[in-house]
Amino acid sequence: MSKQYRVDGVDCAMCATTIEKALRRNEGLETAVFNFASGTISIDPSHVDKAREVLNQVEPGAALRDESTGDKEAGSGGFNLAAIRIGLSALLFTGGLVFSSSLEGMLGGWGLFILLVPAYLLAGSHVLFGALRNILHGRVFDELFLMSIASLGAIAIGEIHEAVGVMLFYSVGEALQDRAVAKSRGSIRDMMKLRPDAARLVKGDTTEIIDPVKVKVGSVIEVRPGETIPLDGIVLEGASFVDTAALTGESVQRRVEPDSEVSAGFVNDDGRLRIKTSRPFGESSAARVLALVEEASGRKSPTEKFITRFARVYTPLVVVIAAAAALIPPLITGGPFSPWIYRALVVLVISCPCALVVSIPLGYFAGIGAASRHRILVKGAEVLDGLKDLSTLVFDKTGTLTRGEFRLWQVHPAAGFSREEVLNYAAAAESHSNHPIARSIRDARGGSDKSLRIGAYREEKGFGVSALVGGQEVLVGSGRLLAREGVPVPSGFGRAAVHVAVGGAYAGSLDLGDSIKDEAVEAVRGLRSQGIGHIMMLTGDDESRAAGIAAETGLDAFEAGLLPEEKVERLERIMLHNASGTTAFVGDGINDAPVIMRADVGIAMGGLGSDASVEAADMVIMDDKLTRIPEALGIARRTRRIVWQNILFAAGFKGIFLLLGVFGSLSMGLAVVADVGVALLAVLNSTRVLRYSAS
Incomplete structure (x- = not known):
């Protein structure tokens, strides 16, 4: 795995190219990258001594510096x-x-x-x-x-x-x-500087100020009012409000108390905190952001x-x-x-x-820095070039255009079942799922019925869940799941979001709703003003709800009821018709990672998005604000x-x-x-x- 090293004494772009070529001629350094704009070299750490030797041969006086070991920056000598x-x-x-x-x-x-x-x-x-x-x-x-x-x-x-x-x-x-x-x-670098210079390590009744990279996992650190939290951890003592804007872009302060999780880069406002570190600095939230930018x-x-x-x-x-x-x-x-x-x-x-x-x-590099200032991580100069040619943008729905916070609106029991039975069986079957719909069903029920014993359980993306509940097979999911299992959906229930079947019989349906994000309409208008001619949505949700979201946000088109692999297929078709420009896809979940990766420009909502989608994306919106996408287009075109x-x-x-x-x-x-x-x-x-x- 490559690591970034700072280079001192090389301020000539042609020299940087020459050094990169010289490094790549050596075994183990074939993938070395010298980024002149940031003054860094990306190499395999196991070959750093060889890299220093090559650097000294090509550019005597230049120095390779590992900041993670506390190496100090060269002065102005x-x-x-x-x-x-x-x-x-x-x-x-x-x-x-x-x-x-x-x-x-x-x-x-x-x-x-x-x-x-x-x-x-x-x-x-x-x-x-x-x-x-x-x-x-x-x-x-x-x-x-x-x-x-x-x-x-x-x-x-x-x-x-x-x-x-x-x-x-x-x-x-x-x-x-x-x-x-x-x-x-x-x-x-200053705009992207989340790394504190020191950590206050607790040693008995005293504290010692040391470099954050030297703090071991499980150590206790103290953060006083006005100081930046240097490492991820769990609050042991104290209560305070923390400013998370540097990392998340969120302007509202967050209250933390014992057992609260905190991240490196948060600024402590008004109380003394003692925190047990959970990760070394190199794996902290702030380091992850910095690594992505580097x-x-x-x-x-x-x-x-x-x-x-x-x-x-x-x-x-x-x-x-x-x-x-x-x-x-x-x-x-x-x-x-x-x-x-x-x-x-x-x-x-x-x-x-x-x-x-x-x-x-x-x-x-300035364009990438300007984007990071707006809570947008753009993973490379070629992404900026791709954004400036963007003509078609495709959204996922849940968690992207909408909040991803489902609420149960209504239960429609079928003949032979009560409202409570339908909800109890559904909540029990969904007891092991982390899907937003599953959480909303459990919340509406107040948890799951402990008297119902849960047996074999299976969850399928795009279909739903099946589980043995109280000795009976319960299906909770889309109409496709029930059709595949041979359970007919009675007339009048076909447009429901979630269907429930118990023991092979149709039990009822659940209506769940998800509201659009406040800035979704503004973001679409901003994209129009940037000249994006075609804006649409691909979703696994049912057609009626997708149509409502598309109409409310002003999209040109949508396709509903899609499985993850079907999203990739539809996106490829869209890209084929958009040969003259680039196509971007915006998503947030694990199931969006394949389609994000397939797009010309993949965009992930990073605040609440999965690690898979963030890693697959070319661009990450760190604070989940859709209005950042038009801003990214403006930065790309200005760059x-x-x-x-x-x-x-x-x-x-x-x-x-x-x-x-x-x-x-x-x-x-x-x-x-x-x-x-x-x-x-x-x-x-x-x-x-x-x-x-x-x-």
């Missing part, structure tokens, strides 16, 4: 050292320009080199060594190679001040870009994969174009080579693909717009500057500023997704 190098280089560069005449007068033609060579090495030695290291490892055409060739070429044609300017501006831009990427990552950010969209492949072809192509620009014109015209070599070097500088390769994954803005912006500006460089209208220094500026603007533009609001 690297940035401070870079700032010192850049500052000294800038001073020497300025001195060289100001005192160039004096130095040349005193020392001749080499006078300028006394200040500018150290300035060049201070600003660019890490670039030169990085390019050399990559060449030795067989990686020639990358950003470091382009900058090295451009600056060394400038020195070769006597433009050392241009070479220093290139390295200095590049180093400044690199530092600013690293800070911008780190800030983007930090702002996204895994999501590693699943790349087709656009990201294309840009990565494009960059691998683009860089060598640019080198060929630059070489042609340097050699062909002077060979044809017979003029000097120096001006054309300079133009070729400018082309190399402006051609760095960093703006594209950095901003696109950050754009998608896509911003990603394409970055692509067109970076490609367009680079195209313009390339032409200026070829025609000799752009200096090397301005080329560096333009390249860095485009990358920074693209990164900052990506973070606009985080400010998405549904209003």
Whole structure:
């Protein structure tokens, strides 16, 4: 099973791709994923030492950090050292320009080199060594190679001040870009930060503050007012109200007291609690949410994969174009080579693909972060791409459009049976079922009749239950169950929700009702406003009740009385007719997992939904609010717009500057500023997704 490790010291998207490829060439690391946007690597923990070895070979100075063992995040030492190098280089560069005449007068033609060579090495030695290291490892055409060739070429044609300017501006831009990427990552992580930094472990009459990952299951922790509960557990002492919004999105506080279950991420409001931990932090509710988000950010969209492949072809192509620009014109015209070599070097500088390769994954990661802020877990960038093309959405009914809280409205006994008998037999037969209908029947009866002995029991999804009750076979379920068992349903009972048969005779029927969720109608309207042309429902409920729900919520169509496998079949038929767009299915129960998995985009109601449906889904609505689905569509479409803005912006500006460089209208220094500026603007533009609001 893969585990997420934080990576420090890698702020280059192309470097991340290179590291991922190097890791995958090693046994046990074939499935490694480097997610540049979040700064994490997903690998098998048993091969972490090998991964560290590969990382050190490919990117010396980078570090792999396991946060679950208490490893601390790298500080700002690297940035401070870079700032010192850049500052000294800038001073020497300025001195060289100001005192160039004096130095040349005193020392001749080499006078300028006394200040500018150290300035060049201070600003660019890490670039030169990085390019050399990559060449030795067989990686020639990358950003470091382009900058090295451009600056060394400038020195070769006597433009050392241009070479220093290139390295200095590049180093400044690199530092600013690293800070911008780190800030983007930090702002996204902060929004999803459910992990408390400390736990107050009870030791006798005292407490000790330790890292939550070190707290063992069964330990007792103390949580004081205003503190976040660090681990899942059971309240032993104290009573309080807890704010669950960070985990569930629920705005109403929940009262907890002894024997109440609490989850990591809840905030204790007004009382001291002592809690016995039930799970290690890695298995807590908060960790599960964080793991889903971390895994999501590693699943790349087709656009990201294309840009990565494009960059691998683009860089060598640019080198060929630059070489042609340097050699062909002077060979044809017979003029000097120096001006054309300079133009070729400018082309190399402006051609760095960093703006594209950095901003696109950050754009998608920001989209995933914005969704999580709205209590929506989107499991990957490709899901965002699928959502933006959504044209058909299919709902399950019970627990999705409706509350899933059935109430018994009426009992219709058949001839020879009383109301009480029908209800008693039904409650007894349903005594072992966890289905919402079964619970509602037991609640209406006040439990099951203890005098009725329960024998053999069988439950079938989509049909109902059969059980030996007081020595007689009792059937409780759909008309299909009774028809299969050879029990005819009398006229007038055919439209009932639940039928009951006792000893082979029809005993009566139960009318149960389930009300729609308050926001269901608003959610459907929101989907219409997002341009979803076809909204329908697939349900196992009977046709009359399904028709009422469909009419009340404003759906286009519905199909009722479906078994789980029939839902998959109907969905495939819908998808076949919707070939031009994507189809989503929204469900919540275990029986919805197959159809959720089959949809182009599977959506699970995660607040009360089953683990199976949550695991199968591409997107999880953590607070069960249907209005989150239109919000997810809005976030997906905004993310896509911003990603394409970055692509067109970076490609367009680079195209313009390339032409200026070829025609000799752009200096090397301005080329560096333009390249860095485009990358920074693209990164900052990506973070606009985080400010998405549904209003």
